[in-house]
Amino acid sequence: MSILQVQSLTKHYPAPSSWWRRSQAQPFIAVNAISFALEQGEVLGILGPNGAGKTTTMHMLLGTLTPTAGTITYFGKDFYKHRSDIMQLVGFASAYTKLPGRLTVYENVDIYARLYGLSASERNDNIRHFLEAFGVWHLRDKYASSLSAGQLTRVMLAKAFIPKPKIVLLDEPTASLDPDIVQEVRYFIRQQQREFGTSILLASHNMHEITELCNRVLVLKQGEIIASDTPKNLAATVAAVRVNFIIMQGIEQLAEYTQRNMLRHTIQGRDVSIEIDEHSIAQLLADLAALNVIYSHIAIEKPTLEDYFLHIAAQTRG
Numbered sequence: 326m327s328i329l330q331v332q333s334l335t336k337h338y339p340a341p342s343s344w345w346r347r348s349q350a351q352p353f354i355a356v357n358a359i360s361f362a363l364e365q366g367e368v369l370g371i372l373g374p375n376g377a378g379k380t381t382t383m384h385m386l387l388g389t390l391t392p393t394a395g396t397i398t399y400f401g402k403d404f405y406k407h408r409s410d411i412m413q414l415v416g417f418a419s420a421y422t423k424l425p426g427r428l429t430v431y432e433n434v435d436i437y438a439r440l441y442g443l444s445a446s447e448r449n450d451n452i453r454h455f456l457e458a459f460g461v462w463h464l465r466d467k468y469a470s471s472l473s474a475g476q477l478t479r480v481m482l483a484k485a486f487i488p489k490p491k492i493v494l495l496d497e498p499t500a501s502l503d504p505d506i507v508q509e510v511r512y513f514i515r516q517q518q519r520e521f522g523t524s525i526l527l528a529s530h531n532m533h534e535i536t537e538l539c540n541r542v543l544v545l546k547q548g549e550i551i552a553s554d555t556p557k558n559l560a561a562t563v564a565a566v567r568v569n570f571i572i573m574q575g576i577e578q579l580a581e582y583t584q585r586n587m588l589r590h591t592i593q594g595r596d597v598s599i600e601i602d603e604h605s606i607a608q609l610l611a612d613l614a615a616l617n618v619i620y621s622h623i624a625i626e627k628p629t630l631e632d633y634f635l636h637i638a639a640q641t642r643g
Contacts, residue, residue: 326364326365327362327363327364327365328363328364328365328399328400328491328492328524329362329363329386329397329398329399329492329524329526330362330363330396330397330398331359331360331361331362331386331395331396331397331398332360332395332396332398333358333359333360333394333395333396334356334358334359334360334382334385334392334394334395334396334397335354335356335357335358335359335392335393335394335395336354336355336356336378336381336385336390336392336393336548337352337353337354337355337393338352338353338354338355339352340352340353354548355378355381355548356378356381356382356385356392356548357378357547357548357549358394358395358549359378359382359395359545359548359549359550360550361543361550361553363492363524363526364524365522365524366518366522366523366524367518367524367525367540367541368514368518368524368525368527368538368539368540369524369525369526369527369539369540369541369542369543370527370528370529370535370538370539370541370542370543370556371383371526371527371528371529371542371543371545372528372529372535372542372543372544372545372630372634373544373545373546373637374546374634374637376547377545377546377547377548378545378547378548378549379496379528379545380496380528381548382528382545383417383419383494383496383526383528385397386404386494386526387412387415387417387494388404388405388408388412399411399414399415399492400414400491413441413442413488414490414491414492415490415491415492415493415494416484416485416486416487416488416490416492416493416494417485417493417494417495417496418481418482418484418485418493418494418495418496418498419481419495419496419497419498420474420478420481420496420497420498420499420500420501421496421497421500422481423469423477424469424477424480424481425469426468426469426470427468427469427470428468428469429465429466429467429468429469430456430461430464430465430466430467430469430472430480431452431465431466433469433480433484434452434456434480434483434484434487435448435452437484437487437488438451438452438487438488441487441488443487443488448487451487451488451489452465452487455483455484455486455487456480456483458483458486458513459479459480459482459483459509459510459513460479460506460509461476461479461480461483464476464480474501475501475502475503475506477501478498478499478500478501478502479502479506479510482495482498482510482513486517489521490523491523491524492523492524492525492526493517493523493524493525493526494525494526495514495525495526495527495528495529496528497528497529497530497531498510498514498527498529499511499529499531499534507534511534511537511538514527514538515538525538527539532629532630532631532634533631535556535630536556536557536560536629536630539556540555541553541554541555542554542555542556542559542630544559544637546637551637556630559630559633560627560628560629560630560632560633561627561628562633563628563632563633563636565589565600565601565602565603565628565632566600566601566602566603566606566625566626566627566628567598567599567600567625567626568598568599568601568606568609568623568624568625568626569596569597569598569622569623569624569625569626570596570597570598570599570620570622570623571595571596571597571620571621571622572595572596572597572618572619572620573595573619573620573621574617574618574619575613575616575617575618575619576592576595576597576618578616578617578618579592579597579613579616579618580592582612582613582616582618583599588600588601606625
């Protein structure tokens with residue numbers, strides 16, 4: 326069941342109005358008629374190079390940016406006709422937003438919980454539970470201005486889940502966090518999905534995070550959705566694999582072979598890595614045997630979501 330539906334969502338910014346560049350100026354299309362749905366209990370990733378439209382899309386879904394065109398429907402209701410009711414069921418956290426620095430952590434999240442209509446007992450229970458879940462309960466009396474970037478990120482994450490929303494929008498949720506905390510946050514997100522059916526829309530540059538958490542990924546490029554699939558299937562569209570060797574004999578012949586066949590490769594001492602189409606691995610090994618190249622170790626690395634991301638990013642730059 327789709328609990329968020331987006332149809333032909335578009336955001337144009339007008340051309341600069343300076344008189345000396347008026348004849349050449351063009352409007353900027355940040356998001357260009359994208360459509361997608363978020364299902365009940367799904368973790369849906371948004372992936373794309375800088376400037377692809379990820380943050381613009383997030384802000385339109387929150388109502389902090391007004392679309393140029395298109396519709397947003399939460400729980401079967403038009404977002405712009407029922408925004409107040411809908412936002413009672415939607416949480417948001419970003420590593421790049423701030424909290425009022427003159428309020429304590431507890432005061433900040435308490436005000437937020439009041440805006441969601443939680444009773445005093447619900448506020449007390451939920452605030453403690455989620456601040457403890459993210460390891461920041463001991464900071465409750467600290468002013469927000471005194472928090473480190475990592476501490477602030479954890480408070481923002483706790484804040485997003487305190488009202489126990491049906492949907493949570495997360496923008497780079499683990500930026501500024503240490504690796505051990507990152508694992509705890511990912512475990513928590515999976516727990517919310519599994520135990521409460523929380524639907525999550527996740528924008529992240531962390532390929533491992535997207536692969537680990539997301540059921541499906543939307544790939545944005547220049548404001549348009551160019552792919553929608555599982556992380557595994559997206560990675561599989563990159564044909565090249567890496568074949569890694571430890572060479573015992575014939576490294577000069579191997580180097581000449583890779584150059585002659587224009588294969589991307591790296592050689593560091595006796596460690597050699599060659600990028601090649603997966604279907605050409607058998608021919609590669611036969612050719613090396615014919616050249617009397619002897620190796621003590623071979624490992625084949627399948628493409629990852631990061632390889633896919635680098636592939637589309639290179640196309641964007643091109």
